[in-house]
Amino acid sequence: MGSKKRKRKEERPTIHPKNKYSQKPPDFAQLASLYPSFQPFVYYSPHARPNIDWTDFNATRELTRVLLLHDYSLTWWIPDGQLCPTVPNRSNYIHWLEDLLSSDIIPHTISTRDKVRGFDIGTGANCIYPLLGASLLGWSFVGSDVTDVALEWAGRNVNSNPHISDLIEIRKVESHENTLSVEGLHYGESVHNGNNIDVSGNVIAEVSPVPSLPLDLHFRNDKNYRGPPILLGVVRDDEKFDFCMCNPPFFESLEEAGLNPKTSCGGSREEMVCPGGEKAFITRIIEDSAVLKHSFRWYTSMVGRKSNIKCLVSKLWAVGVTVVKTTEFVQGKTCRWGLAWSFLPPVQKKLPSSIPEKSNMSFMLEGLQRQHSAIHVLQAVESYFSLHGVPCTLNSSSFTVDVKASKDQCDSILKNEPPITDNSTQCEPKSATSDGSSYLNITSDKLPFRVSVFQQIPGTLLVKGSLQERNSPISGAFSLIFQKLEEALRSNFCREK
Numbered sequence: 093m094g095s096k097k098r099k100r101k102e103e104r105p106t107i108h109p110k111n112k113y114s115q116k117p118p119d120f121a122q123l124a125s126l127y128p129s130f131q132p133f134v135y136y137s138p139h140a141r142p143n144i145d146w147t148d149f150n151a152t153r154e155l156t157r158v159l160l161l162h163d164y165s166l167t168w169w170i171p172d173g174q175l176c177p178t179v180p181n182r183s184n185y186i187h188w189l190e191d192l193l194s195s196d197i198i199p200h201t202i203s204t205r206d207k208v209r210g211f212d213i214g215t216g217a218n219c220i221y222p223l224l225g226a227s228l229l230g231w232s233f234v235g236s237d238v239t240d241v242a243l244e245w246a247g248r249n250v251n252s253n254p255h256i257s258d259l260i261e262i263r264k265v266e267s268h269e270n271t272l273s274v275e276g277l278h279y280g281e282s283v284h285n286g287n288n289i290d291v292s293g294n295v296i297a298e299v300s301p302v303p304s305l306p307l308d309l310h311f312r313n314d315k316n317y318r319g320p321p322i323l324l325g326v327v328r329d330d331e332k333f334d335f336c337m338c339n340p341p342f343f344e345s346l347e348e349a350g351l352n353p354k355t356s357c358g359g360s361r362e363e364m365v366c367p368g369g370e371k372a373f374i375t376r377i378i379e380d381s382a383v384l385k386h387s388f389r390w391y392t393s394m395v396g397r398k399s400n401i402k403c404l405v406s407k408l409w410a411v412g413v414t415v416v417k418t419t420e421f422v423q424g425k426t427c428r429w430g431l432a433w434s435f436l437p438p439v440q441k442k443l444p445s446s447i448p449e450k451s452n453m454s455f456m457l458e459g460l461q462r463q464h465s466a467i468h469v470l471q472a473v474e475s476y477f478s479l480h481g482v483p484c485t486l487n488s489s490s491f492t493v494d495v496k497a498s499k500d501q502c503d504s505i506l507k508n509e510p511p512i513t514d515n516s517t518q519c520e521p522k523s524a525t526s527d528g529s530s531y532l533n534i535t536s537d538k539l540p541f542r543v544s545v546f547q548q549i550p551g552t553l554l555v556k557g558s559l560q561e562r563n564s565p566i567s568g569a570f571s572l573i574f575q576k577l578e579e580a581l582r583s584n585f586c587r588e589k
C-alpha cells in the first residue's frame with residue numbers, strides 16, 4: 093500500500109475536539125444494554141466492535157434517538173422517511189460556530205457574549221441544530237422551514253423538551269406565486285403569554301406575522317434559485333442574530349441525490365432537492381446577506397461539494413464581505429465543508445482610517461499543496477525578510493508578520509542583493525536611477541508594514557500587506573517590496589506557475 097495513501101488518511105481533519113465523541117465513539121453495546129429498544133438493531137461480531145446496519149432507516153433513527161437521550165437528555169423522534177441526522181456530525185457544525193463566535197475576528201457587537209441567538213435555515217423535522225445548540229450551549233434559535241411535516245415535527249421535538257423549549261422558535265416560511273407570508277410560531281414561550289394556537293396535538297404556538305418586504309426582492313427573476321424566501325422576508329426588520337446556519341438541500345434532482353447504498357438517513361424530496369442545488373440555495377443566502385448585512389454577525393452554511401466553494405467564495409467577495417472562513421467537517425467517509433462570512437469590519441485591521449488605498453496590497457496564493465498551511469507561509473515571510481537582515485515579528489495567533497525595514501534593507505531586497513548592515517543613519521539621501529543602482533530616495537527612516545495571511549478555501553491563501561506609517565519617506569517602496577515578496581512566495585509554494 094502506498095505510503096501516500098496512508099499519509100493522506102493521517103492528515104484528514106478529525107472530529108472537533110469539543111465534540112462529545114472526539115475521544116470515544118458511541119458504545120453500541122452499552123447503549124443496547126441501557127435502552128432495550130435499541131437492542132434489536134445491534135449486531136455483534138468476534139473481530140469488530142458492535143455495530144448497526146447503516147442501510148436500515150429504523151436502526152439509524154433509533155441510534156439518533158438514544159444518543160440524543162443518553163448524551164444530551166433530549167427527547168426526540170421523526171416520522172418515517174424524514175432526514176435522520178447523525179449526532180456526532182451535526183455537533184461538529186455547532187462547535188465550529190462556537191469557535192467562530194468566541195473568536196475576535198470581528199467585533200462582538202450584536203448581543204452580549206452570554207446570550208447567543210442563531211437562525212437555523214431549514215431546520216427540518218429533526219430540528220437537530222436548535223436542539224443541540226440550546227441544550228449544549230444555551231443558545232436561542234429561530235428554526236425556519238417550508239414543509240408542513242418539518243414544521244409539525246420540529247414543533248413536537250421542541251415541545252418534548254420543556255427545559256429548552258423557551259429558547260426555540262419554529263418559523264414557517266410560505267410563498268405563493270404573488271404573495272409572500274411568513275408566520276412565526278413561537279413554541280414554549282407562548283405557553284406563558286397565553287396567545288396561542290394549536291398546531292398539532294399538544295403543540296401550542298403563537299403566530300406573529302413578519303413585516304412584508306417588497307415582493308420583487310423575493311420573486312425577482314433569478315436564473316438559479318426559484319423557491320420560497322430564505323432570509324429576506326423571513327427575518328424581521330428589527331431582528332439581530334449572532335449567526336445563521338444551514339444544511340441546505342444539496343441536490344438538483346432526486347436522481348442526483350441518489351441513494352447511498354452504505355447508509356440510510358432517509359430524506360424526503362423537499363429536504364434533499366432544490367432547483368439549482370446547493371449552489372443556487374447558498375447563492376441566495378449570500379444575496380440575502382448582502383441586503384441584511386449587519387443583522388447577523390456571522391452568516392454560515394454547510395457546503396456538500398468542494399467544487400462549489402471556489403465559486404461561492406468569489407460571490408462573497410463580489411458582494412463586499414469583509415471576512416470569509418472555511419472549514420472541513422469529517423462525516424465518516426464523506427466530507428462536508430463549512431463556509432462563513434461577515435460584513436463587519438475585521439478587528440485585525442488597526443490601520444488609521446486616513447491611510448490611502450495603495451497602502452494595502454494583497455494577492456492570492458492558489459494551488460498550495462496540502463501540507464502547506466497559513467503558518468508555513470507566515471514562516472516563509474519571516475525568513476524572507478530575516479535573510480535580508482530586516483527585523484520582523486511573527487504572531488502566530490493573529491497570523492501576521494510585522495516588518496520594519498530600513499532604506500538599505502529595502503534597497504537590498506529590491507536589488508535581490510544579500511543582506512547588508514543597517515547603517516542608514518550614515519547614508520546620504522540617494523535618488524532612484526534608471527540602472528537600478530538605487531530604487532529609493534533614501535532618508536534615515538524606516539518602512540513599517542504588516543503582512544497577514546488568511547485561509548480562504550483549502551489550498552488557497554490570501555496574503556495582505558498593510559503599510560503602517562504612510563508618512564514614512566520611503567513608503568513608496570512598499571508596493572515594490574510587496575511584489576518581491578509575492579514572487580518569492582509564489583515560487584516557493586504554488587504548484588501552478
Ligand SMILES: C[S@@+](CC[C@H](N)C(=O)[O-])C[C@H]1O[C@@H](n2cnc3c(N)ncnc32)[C@H](O)[C@@H]1O
Pocket residue numbers: 175176177213214215216217218219220221236237238239242265319320321322339340341342362363364366
Ligand atoms: C437537508 S434538510 C436539513 C434539515 C436539518 N437542518 C438537518 O440538518 O438535518 C434541508 C431543509 O431545508 C428546508 N427548506 C428548503 N427550502 C427552504 C427555505 N426556503 N426556507 C427554509 N427552509 C427550507 C427543507 O424543507 C428541509 O427541511
